[in-house]
Amino acid sequence: MTSPRAYLDHNATSPVRPEVAAAVVRALTLPGNPSSVHAEGRAARAALETAREAVARRVGAGPGRVVFTSGGTEAANAVLSGALARAGQSAPTRLVLGATEHPCVSAGHRFPAEAVDRVPMDGAGLIDLGALETLLRRHAAADVLISIHAANNETGVIQPLAAIVALARAHGRALVHTDAVQAIGKIPLDMSALGLDALSLSGHKFGAPKGIGALVLAQGVTLGAGFLRGGGQEARLRGGTENLPGIVGLGVAADLADPASADRLADLRDGIEAGLRACAPDLVVFGAGAPRLPNTLCFAVPGLDAPTALMTLDLAGVAISSGSACASGKVARSPVLAAMGVTPALAAGALRVSLGWNSTESDAARCRAACERLVETLYRRQGHAA
Incomplete structure (x- = not known):
């Protein structure tokens, strides 16, 4: 099955x-x-x-x-x-x-x-x-x-x-x-x-x-x-x-569409973020210093390539998006992140998790585990531990 x-x-x-x-x-x-x-x-x-x-x-x-x-x-x-x-x-x-x-x-x-x-x-x-x-x-x-x-x-x-x-x-x-x-x-x-x-x-x-x-x-x-x-x-x-x-x-x-579900989504979102921070000390969360939607987490780990990460996560059964736009097979820098002063190298690895009405703790756990495996693979390749 x-x-x-x-x-x-x-x-x-x-x-x-x-x-x-x-x-x-x-x-x-x-x-x-x-x-x-x-x-x-x-x-x-x-x-x-x-x-x-x-x-x-x-x-x-x-x-x-x-x-x-x-x-x-x-x-x-x-x-x-x-x-x-x-x-x-x-x-x-x-x-x-x-x-x-x-x-x-x-x-x-x-x-x-x-x-x-x-x-x-x-x-x-x-x-x-x-x-x-x-x-x-x-x-x-x-x-x-x-x-x-x-x-x-x-x-x-x-x-x-x-x-x-x-x-x-x-x-x-x-x-x-x-x-x-x-x-x-x-x-x-x-x-x-x-x-x-x-x-x-x-x-x-x-x-x-x-x-x-x-x-x-x-x-x-x-x-x-x-x-x-x-x-x-x-x-x-x-x-x-x-x-x-x-x-x-x-x-x-x-x-x-009841905003009262915000706390539930924020808890799921924060759990994914906490898991990432635990395994990736150099994690960058975009917009972390501002009020954010309770369902949205946009992040990057230096050295992590967004297109490769998306394909790996997709194969692991996790569907998320990139903060970069793709056109004609070329990854372009996100205008949003550019306006925020994010460097091109970091913006190229931006990933976005966005939860919704049918998101569950199981979904969040699966995403968290897949992202952690991705970071561990990156760090092994870079020759240092998380």
């Missing part, structure tokens, strides 16, 4: 929850179009609106402010199109980004290069609030959109959104969007309490199907004429018949 594998790559994709899968199957049997007025259409509409309410509850917003999309990338691209504005105010002419944003933000906007500023990060991966304040003062006469993720996908570092919003409000004419893809279900996030203007999320990071997400707008914030024009669905912001099964799954996942 093949032994079970340990899937610890939830920041890439979290497996669909059984309750979500069952809800999606039920939604597939609904024959009506949510825009139709007959009984079948009304049933489909009711399912869609129930999901909208669930997503709104999860992020602290009004249901009427949730716009369903194909995922986090579409949602972020839409909000960074340059059309986002408060009612009665001009759309932003400048964009301010964190230096460690996901590509759907850093490469997904439509602002000209000369109108984009990037805020540096410190060595722990936290935004430099002083640099952000300086930028806002420099552009005091401009309408500014700030986009800073709630938590980083590689390191798990959590950004100080409340402080960022406070600086934006002091500026007076700045809007704040957060890419909350990695934060939903892992930490509490209330966009109304924080004062955020827009938030984007993706369902497959917290147990919903792939290909469904949402853009959430604060009250009084608009997106102009809409970003997908067609039949007027989603409050005329995103035309096209809604992906009802995906939306239903997103709603159920939003209800189940």
